[in-house]
Amino acid sequence: MQSWQAGGPASWEPRLRPLVTVVPYVLLAGLTGFTVIVEHGHGIAPDLLLGALAAGWNLVFFTVRPAWRERPRIMEVFLAGLIVLGLILAFRHPWFGFYTPALYFYAFRVIGWPRELFFIAGAALVAATAQATGSDYGTWVGRFTWLAVAAANVVPMCLLAWLGQVGARYYEAREAALRESREANARLAAALAENAALQNRLVEQARLAGVLDERGRMAREIHDTIAQGLTGIVTQLQAAGHAADDPAAWRRHHEAATALARESLTEARRSVNELRPEPLDGGRLADAITDTAARWSARQGIPAQVTITGEARVMRPEAEVALLRTAQEALANVAKHAAGAGRVGLTLSYMDRQVALDVRDDGPGFDLAELTAGFGLVAMRQRIEALSGTLQIESEPGGGTGISACLPTEPPEVHP
Structure with missing residues (x-):
């Protein structure tokens, strides 16, 4: 249901409260007082009774029962009663047509779409009845005149209600689109933040992997150069120790250990600087392996x-x-x-x-x-x-x- 509170922004409530708590009663009181003045007190008892009944009906069903405004069936009974009372008053005195703004307000605000069209049409009939005062309803001309005036009131007001509904739907669609856009932007921002965090983690993992790879590379390089060289040096020195009684053999092992130490030092420096192994500097793989095998053979015999x-x-x-x-x-x-x-x-x-x-x-x-x-x-x-x-x-x-x-x-x- 489209209630007078739910039919628009909640911020409208203070501005619209006088229309539902004061204006209907002011209109009824003013129009009834005008009737008393114009009629000079002759035959006004029914008008007074009808005005009091309309005020009481408004008071009981709407003013003192705010919770009923959210109940569609009660609001339909409430507005239907007001329209009937308005028709009777407008039929008796045309100036009661000025009561229709209150009826229109209730029809537009407290009755949901599309049922509100029936009540808007009813309020328009109240206005048409007041405007067609003087027509002889007993003749075809009088009845046609009333129908023409009624159509002139009903059609524009129902069209206005339809345009209002279209505008409300457009407004709701736009708000929904804006809300979805904000939510999408929020999700995108969250995704970007998550991606940024993930990228940072990936960068950190890549850095750690690079550190581990570099550690492994350096360990292999040290093993393949310094460790092997030191092993060869120890072997040659041990052989030199066993050949202490043979000066020629001792010198040969000593020279091999010295040469191996120089080669190992050169390889270590090149490995630290991430250069290619010395045998590959400016040479082919086949030549490097051949040279390595020859030098190893010379040392090991x-x-x-x-x-x-x-x-x-x-x-x-x-x-x-x-x-x-x-x-x-x-x-x-x-x-x-x-x-x-x-x-x-x-x-x-x-x-x-x-x-x-x-x-x-x-x-x-x-x-x-x-x-x-x-x-x-x-x-x-x-x-x-x-x-x-x-x-x-x-x-x-x-x-x-x-x-x-x-x-x-x-x-x-x-x-x-």
Whole structure:
């Protein structure tokens, strides 16, 4: 229901209160008093009774019962009674047509759409009856005149009510659209804030991942350079200690330890500065592996043969570094764990889409089921698998050991 309070903004209530608490009674009192003056007191008893009845009807149904204004059926009975009383008064005296503003107000404000049209039409008939005073309703001309006047009142007022309803619906639609827009903006702002927070978390996670990756890279670099170099130096110094009675052998081990210390220092400096390993500076991978194997063989006294198959070509720097480090770690493992090895073979194979490095020795070997991966093997596998490659280890007691690393020649495609 569209009540007089619900039919418009709540801020209208103070402004409209006089129209429902004072104006109807003022109109009835003024028009009744005017009737008394005009009629000079002759036959005014019915008019006084009708005016009092209309005032009492208004008082009981509306003024002293505010809660009834929210009950559609009671309001329809209330307004229908007022319209009937208004018709009678307007039929008796035309000046009671001035009571119709109160009727229109009630019809527009307390009766919901579309039932209000019937009551607006009723109020218009009260005005038409007052305006058609003097017409002879017993003749066709008189009745037609009343109908014409009634149509002239009913049609515009109902049209006005319809336009008001259209305007109210437009206003409600606009308010709903504005409300939805505000809610959408609020949701968008919340989403943007959430996205910003998520982006900050992602940036922080990326930063932490970068820190961890860099720590892992530095750990591998230190292991592949400083740790291996120190291991070689210790081995050479121990060999020099055992050769104390042989000056030539002692000098050879001492010079090897000194050279290895210089190489390790150079590699450490280059790793810290994120430069390529020294053997790869200005050279190819095949040459770097060949040089590394030759120097290792000279220090350890174990023959190391390098075989290159396929057409050598330049690879991604990170791939060349990974394969070179794999060769260095494999040779270091032979020196540490393959006591009694008589030879080592390194094979670098350039294929159509892959490059493979195989390092095999004829040492005592071991049982793979009992293998405990140290940091060297872990770092080796991390380097290869980080570049979408594979690392395999083959060994058996008395059958030597083989390490095979395989990398794609091109970086893998990243699909969105």
